[in-house]
Amino acid sequence: MDINSNRLIEAAVTEFGQLPGIGRKTALRFVLYLLKQKPEDVEQFGSTFIRLRNEIKYCINCNNISEKHLCEICSNTKRDRTVVCVVEDIRDVFAIENTNQFNGVYHVLGGIINPMEGIGPKDINVENLVVRVGQDEIKEIIMALSATMEGDTTVFYIFKRLKDFDIKFTTIARGVSVGDDLEYADEVTLGRSILHRIPYENTLVK
């Protein structure tokens, strides 16, 4: 008997195996785990993902996930709609919201430009960002993308697309992580942290 001999197991291993970072061994481990659970729990396990995919909606303004027309952030009147933070995906929205340091709104690109993987400007939500900047009263766009080549490329592309608008175009600070030992910081990060040094009084908690 080979692992292929049981169609059901094989099908389930294949389904788990498509998840990012999951190989066949881990997938089989998941399958064995599910086989030990109660049928009703597995029923719920499977149907949750089906409901998720079918029922979830995206905010028509910022592309954040939302169960309504507008997401909770866009429809919150206490948020500053003149400042838009541009992020790659909703994970970044969660991460930034958890810092409690941002009271503006978001724009979720749904990806970043990555020529190696065939992802171009048309594959991410840039057009409706341009439309937003043209229609809404936006004063500042904060680019909060990963500090990678792909992230920098995307920032540059969006910068060019928005250069004719009268807005402030900023990116989040790159620097030595809080709590990090200086001697272990890489040279590029350390270089940028010197280049973009800030007045000490700005770092004091007000």
Next chain:
Amino acid sequence: MDINSNRLIEAAVTEFGQLPGIGRKTALRFVLYLLKQKPEDVEQFGSTFIRLRNEIKYCINCNNISEKHLCEICSNTKRDRTVVCVVEDIRDVFAIENTNQFNGVYHVLGGIINPMEGIGPKDINVENLVVRVGQDEIKEIIMALSATMEGDTTVFYIFKRLKDFDIKFTTIARGVSVGDDLEYADEVTLGRSILHRIPYENTLVK
């Protein structure tokens, strides 16, 4: 907005998070992956697990997974039914089958004795192994469990349960892995490999 604010996402993250070794961050990564897939693919993803759990059967003889009454191995007349290899779960059946070195049949315990996790002898399939040994013409039981304290405990327990039967009771060899450098082998393994040394001619491929 917190990660909790969207019930559907939260439910899906919780479902993935129950899988062994999967934390909330990885679970969220899986959820984002599913959200990018076609609805029909996610439909298949979810329903595969529900079918798996509802339709899979276990071999009444060896507890291996099987879609029929008897599994493919137990119903294969070319296999030697006098030699039974006792394993923890079906993953081990796959692994041993892939070696092409075993032509006997299996007995799947479905776990090993682990007092720390509250798994006792009654929680694993020992009783029907004893029944099998009493009924079938079994000449040898090969214990193929992990080389851990739990594995050794389980081997000892089953050894005691079967000691009145006229059978050969063996365990798989412990020793230096093929391809491993001797200086990196741990002392216990090295010690066992010397203790259980074998005549050189037995290692030659016939």
